[in-house]
Amino acid sequence: MPEPNAVQKVCAVLRALAAPAPRRLTELSAETGLNKVTALRILDTLAQEGFAARAADGRRWRPGPELMALAASAGRPDDLRALARPSLVRLAELSGDTVLLSVRSGVEAVCVEREIGSYPIRANYLDIGSRRPLGVGAGAMALLAWLPDREVDAILGIVVQRLGLYPRLSQAEIRARIADSRARGYVVLLDQVVDTMGAIGVPVRDTAGRTVAALSIAALTTRIRAREAELAEALRREADLMERERIPAGQGGAG
Known part of the structure; x- marks a missing residue:
């Protein structure tokens, strides 16, 4: 049997990462037939690109947010989306508007x-x-605003170069x-990204208290202004419900 090429090796690692629970390097190496050095090199590259991430214990590996986005676009459920x-x-x-995770x-x-409400x-x-870059939009701002200040500074140093469209x-x-x-x-952004449109959002945290997701409602600016307190309360209530389901540390996006 011929030696797998580079793309096949990456695909093998991605398939192994799809297991229900995070995997140790030794398990991934055994399942893919790759030596540990090769498997770790592929994992490190996938992590840099957002397709893999270390679990909270630092010794195991799990799918990264880019795989979550691919799964979402293909209609496959994952734990955070199902929650x-x-x-x-x-x-x-409640709102009649567009709700985003x-x-x-x-x-x-x-x-x-995404869930779309009944408002036309x-x-x-x-x-x-x-x-979008972190900070551009209510959900993106909710993911940024409650990070440690030093991390915010580092992110903004990169994001500022991507604001030409905004x-x-x-x-x-x-x-x-x-x-x-x-x-x-909570976050309120009005008319800053799209004319006459606004959004309101809140962070969702894992068991370690770190922001792993954001819930937001996007609507006409006039609809956000008229119901800001009501929408903020509803978003915070739903985020609290998700957090009480005990989102494991490290379940959300990658740093």
């Missing part, structure tokens, strides 16, 4: 699930698999919105 589905349905019914991938936020004017510009946002403006979000306990 969020009831909350998304309730929020869409986002996770972090490096310095970007990736939409991994919708936020069609965000779909499953779409992504002329109303600057590093100073994003920092101001971070401070505002921390003071409120």
Whole structure:
């Protein structure tokens, strides 16, 4: 049997990562038939690209947020999305607007699930698999705002180079919105990304207290303004419900 090529080796590792529980390097090596050095080199590269991540114990490996985004676009369920589905349905019914679940991938936020409400004017510009720099949009801001300050500084140093498509946002403006979000306990962004549209969002944390996902509602700015307190309370309630389901440490996006 011929030696597998580089792409086949990567595919073998990705298939092994799809197991229900995180895997040790020795398990991945045995299952793929690759030596540990090769398997670790592939895992490190996949982690850099967001397709793999170390589990909370640092010794095992699990799928990364990029695989979650691919699974979402293909309609495959995963634990975080399954946990969020009831909350998304309730929020869409309550608000009538578009409700999003986002996770972090490096310095970007990736939409991994969406529920559309009954209101006829919708936020069609965000779909499953779409992504934005952290801080650009309510979900992306919720993933950024509650990170440690040193991590925020590092991320903004990269994100500032990607703001050309968002002329109303600057590093100073994003920092101001971070401070505002921390003071409120939730994010509100109006007319900053898309004219006449706004969004409101909250972080979802794992058992270690780290932000792993964001719930947000996107709607006409006038609809957000008129119901800000009600929507913020509903989002926080649903995030609390998800957190009480005990999201394991490390379940969400990768740093």
